[in-house]
Amino acid sequence: MAENTDIPTKHFLVIGKDPDILKTVLRLLNDFKKASYSAVGSTDIEEGKRLFDQQPIDLVLLTNGLDEYTTGELRSWFNKRKPQVKVLQHFGGGSGLLFNEITYSLQSNTTDHGTDRFA
């Protein structure tokens, strides 16, 4: 994890069904050099909810394998528990759009991104 003392670390929770893709996304976030990011994640939804409750989370990334119903349920659940936490649908599976999506989400005022198209 790249710690930058000037800018507070942003904490991410990543949930996705493919363990190898999840591992890749977590590695990309934790190794990112241009900002201070810290990421935890799970392929298990209940474990993801526990992490959300137990850890400081600024942004949730929903990745591959979550069906549209589950995605909607998760968004509602997170929003009820901590409405200030942003929930982001990650597309592309790797580094291509990951940091763009995060930058856009952190700079905007809304809390849901990228999932309305499939709701």
Add this chain to the structure above:
Amino acid sequence: MAQTVLHKASDRFDVKSNHGESYFSFSFGDLYREDRLGFGALRVLNDDIVFPGQGFGSHPHDNMEIISIVQEGELTHEDSLHNEGVARKNRLQIISAGSGIFHSEYNRNPDTLCRILQIWVYPDRLNGSPRYQQADYTYPSPPDQWQVIIEPLHEGDSAIGMIQQDAWFSLGNLSKGMQIPYPLKKEGNGLYVFLVKGNISVEGQTLTTKDGLGISGSREVVIQALEDSEVLLMEVPMVKMN
């Protein structure tokens, strides 16, 4: 009334690395501009040069339609579904990443560059079945007409590239002086015109090589060739994903 957005070739992101050089029409990787987040469902348009013997090791994708159009050389693909293939100038490659796929791609030739357009389009649904396709097309395109090279998967012509989105890509090999109309195939879609080579006029804008022009709110777009030109048209839904 048509709305347009012009992206000049000189205003693309320029990235150099050990394995190649890239020009991004839209924000990609850790390069970000809020005014460059795509055009409707078209999110990525990368003009990549892969050096001889170089490439990209195994890496994941999900929920994205990835089209590779080779402009020069060859690109060798392998993926976690055990597909192998070589894309070249008259054979495009499509990855419907769906619920997830790992792949690698290399320029295996030790002597020549590979130059590809790598294009990402958001799918119209999440977590479809991952899919790999190669589709042949005529290169150079027949003169002064549009050759469809990508169409929606549900239209089902396996001879043409197919993606999980209501999008159509066409190539044009236009002769100097010709004006060729492109009627959009679906109401509400927009058209992104990428000039591979040459000099054209579209909607009152003059485009030179590697310029891009997005057009929305129009049912037909007329492309006028000011020189002999190669044009890539990308018709996509004007969805906003971010």
